[in-house]
Amino acid sequence: MTETTAPTRPAQRRRTLPTGFACAGCGFVAAPATVPLRCPNARPGDDVDHVLRRTLDTTRVAWPSGGEANPYVRYRTLLHGYHLARAAGQSDAAIVAEIERLNDAVAAVDGHGFRTTPLTDGDGFLVKDETRNVSGSHKARHLFGTLLSLRLAGGDRPDRPLAIASCGNAALAAAVVARAAQRELRVFVPTDAEAAVVQRIGALGAQVTHCERRPGERGDPSVLRMREAVADGAMPFTCQGNENGLAIEGGLTLGYELADQLREMGRSADHLFVQVGGGALASSVIQALTEARSLGAIDSLPRIYAVQTRNAHPLVRAYGLLRARLNHGDSTEEELVWASHHRSEFMWPWSPAPRSIAGGILDDETYDWLAVVRGMVATRGRPLLVSEAELRAANELARQSTDIDVDHTGSAGLAGLLQLRRDGDISPNQTSVVLFTGVRRNGGTP
Secondary structure (H helix, E strand, O other), X not given: OOEEEOOOOHXXXXXXXXXXXXXXXXXXXXXXXXXXXXXXXXXXXXXOOOOEEEEEOOOXXXXXXXXXXXXXXXXXXXXXXXXXXXXXOXXXXXXXXXXXXXXXXXXXXXXXXXXXXXXXXXXXOEEEEOOOOHHHEOXXXXXXXXXXXXXXXXXXXXXXXXXXXXXXXXXXXXXXXXXHOOOOEEEEEEOOOOHHHHHHHHHOOOEEXXXXXXXXXXXXXXXXXXXXXXXXXXXXXXXXXXXXXXXXXXXXXXXXXXXXXXXXXOOOOOEEEEEOOOOHHHHHHHHHHHHHHHOOOOOOOOEEEEEEEOOEOHHHHHHHHHHHHHOOOOOHHHHHHHHHOOHHHOOOOOOOOOOOOOHHHOOOOOOOHHHHHHHHHHHOOEEEEEOHHHHHHHHHHHHHHOOOOEOOOOOHHXXXXXXXXXXXXXXXXOOEEEEEOEEOOHHHOO
């Protein structure tokens, strides 16, 4: 099953919505009354970069002016599920009540629900602190947004099990949200997943499967086992954008918050550093800021820098291959379109299996790579490679200069900023933003 159909009325069938979903690879456009999970045209071996993306007609919506603390309430008019619910006859008040009900259920499980996370001053940079978010990272945004869209659209199937592949934070976030929604969850993790995180996932009622790499197998074994579960009927409740396009929409709230907070401070961001594993975080933030600019919330986009570890950098590899083609004289857009139909020439599983102190960005592939590359090209940013020593130094500075107990994955973007500072590529008068995305667990031992 690749998409869920919402209840429709005759009037709904005749009109379009300001939001929708389209595949960035093949151009498929979902029917207005549907909430898609993945592109139905995706076939093994077709080499098209099938990633569904929520579209927004910015001429038909306005930037939200409310000050609600819950981001899913504050930015509800920018979400596809909201417009589907309204088209089906639900009132704005009823939608807000549904959001709050689900959020209250999350709070009952995790101790607190979703609230705007702070943007604070660090040591000459601004920090968006996600370590205090639900389950201790940004990951729950993606998954709460997925379940919320399905609920608002009236297309959720409570009896359908959920499935996720993750090395830690995303699985923990999924377990919290699934428990809140009283849903069955199957979690596929690598064999070296952190024991304390796995224990917490199990305590939340999820079924955990440790996945060994099979002989001759290419790609993340946990992702491969998740795909098998989806083929057997489970719903992809994961943060890989090519498996679950709704996950990207759920993460938009982070970028929306950042835009509002910069405006409230009277500042603009010159540079944004985002640590990249599978790509959903960077993809979501880039899209959110782009929409915020179109709607007048911010005046300009920061340069986007995608940070990866030297031990595994499939995005950096793909970017280098694409830049080599651009040097031959073809237009950027032509090459990006060409790349979307020749994925295997740019993105393939990293080998051998890597290790790093920043284990959360060791994805074998950057699943949503093309959207991140587009963002870097459009803003004149670029990817950055950081060493293990730079990751350690950045994490030490992060915890010394702020009161944020961030882990090495969560502070990896700062390692990129420090590298450019060292090389003299950033002026001290410019504003740089980093995202601290995960709290230290188990005493911070890698």
